[in-house]
Amino acid sequence: MTQVIAVANHKGGCGKTTTVVNLAAEFARMGLSVLVVDMDPQANASLHLGKKHPSEVPVTTAELLLAEVEKLPSAIYEDNHIPGVGLIYGSLQLGKAEDELKDETPRPSEELRQKLAPLMGLYDVILIDCPPSLKLLTSNALAASSQLIIPIESGSQYGLYGVTDLLRHVQRIRRINPQLELLGALLVKHDERQTVCRLIEGAAREQIGKLLPVRIPTSTRVNQAAMAQTSLHSLDRSAKVAREFRALAQLIATQLALNPRAPTEETETNDQDVQES
Numbered sequence: 001m002t003q004v005i006a007v008a009n010h011k012g013g014c015g016k017t018t019t020v021v022n023l024a025a026e027f028a029r030m031g032l033s034v035l036v037v038d039m040d041p042q043a044n045a046s047l048h049l050g051k052k053h054p055s056e057v058p059v060t061t062a063e064l065l066l067a068e069v070e071k072l073p074s075a076i077y078e079d080n081h082i083p084g085v086g087l088i089y090g091s092l093q094l095g096k097a098e099d100e101l102k103d104e105t106p107r108p109s110e111e112l113r114q115k116l117a118p119l120m121g122l123y124d125v126i127l128i129d130c131p132p133s134l135k136l137l138t139s140n141a142l143a144a145s146s147q148l149i150i151p152i153e154s155g156s157q158y159g160l161y162g163v164t165d166l167l168r169h170v171q172r173i174r175r176i177n178p179q180l181e182l183l184g185a186l187l188v189k190h191d192e193r194q195t196v197c198r199l200i201e202g203a204a205r206e207q208i209g210k211l212l213p214v215r216i217p218t219s220t221r222v223n224q225a226a227m228a229q230t231s232l233h234s235l236d237r238s239a240k241v242a243r244e245f246r247a248l249a250q251l252i253a254t255q256l257a258l259n260p261r262a263p264t265e266e267t268e269t270n271d272q273d274v275q276e277s
């Protein structure tokens, strides 16, 4: 079965898009079939992954949400900057789509789930990048998902600001999507040596209850990879940040019993003897 993983936190800049893009890249390298669904009007995941500018794409998540399900095939782009990662683009139109959903649909939170239903079984994993708000776009993402990752910026004293609102929102969505499970909070820009990071780690464990056992360090590689429209692995597979995303993907694949097919050539190269960076 397809696992649908939402990466959500209404706090901006906490690492949602970076997590979606690099997890997608790692899952694809494992030989899993992967689709990224961009639900953010800022379309950062689309700008990173896509070969087109979001404004030139006729069917993005905005149109898909409001259209009939027949539009689905024309929304999916398979040829993107990161090999093996499919994409449904996001666009600025999502803001307008959100308003229209609210006014014109009987079950406004369930449109995405309905639109993605034909893909269940076709992809191994679908990753949904959420916008920095708790409104309908995020509700749609959560209602369409089986799993949730909450990135938390651990280097910021405000990293957990608003997280109780998010958890309350998740509880509400569970009324329409009882399958939604929390994979865990993911500490991003984490540095064990910093007091603020250790404090946020403790508070996150207490408030969210579940922490993923991988910590994503701060690295200039993250911006470089986005600029180069590539994955952290392709940019510098030996960098600690790349290795942590690899470890995270492996952990999730094991936990969710995602079964990779034959590994791609790239995965067979010497990943073991990488250096700390």
Ligand SMILES: Nc1ncnc2c1ncn2[C@@H]1O[C@H](COP(=O)(O)OP(=O)(O)O)[C@@H](O)[C@H]1O
Residues within 6 Å of the ligand: 011, 012, 013, 014, 015, 016, 017, 018, 019, 044, 132, 188, 189, 216, 217, 218, 219, 220, 222, 223, 226, 241
């Ligand atoms: N581990 C990291 N180290 C350094 N910079 C990071 C890291 N993760 C994210 N960033 C940077 O922080 C900014 C916000 O990250 P992003 O993934 O876009 O967050 P969100 O999608 O939650 O807004 C981006 O400029 C990104 O390059």
Ligand SMILES: [Mg+2]
Residues within 6 Å of the ligand: 016, 017, 018, 040, 044, 045, 129, 130
């Ligand atoms: Mg983002």
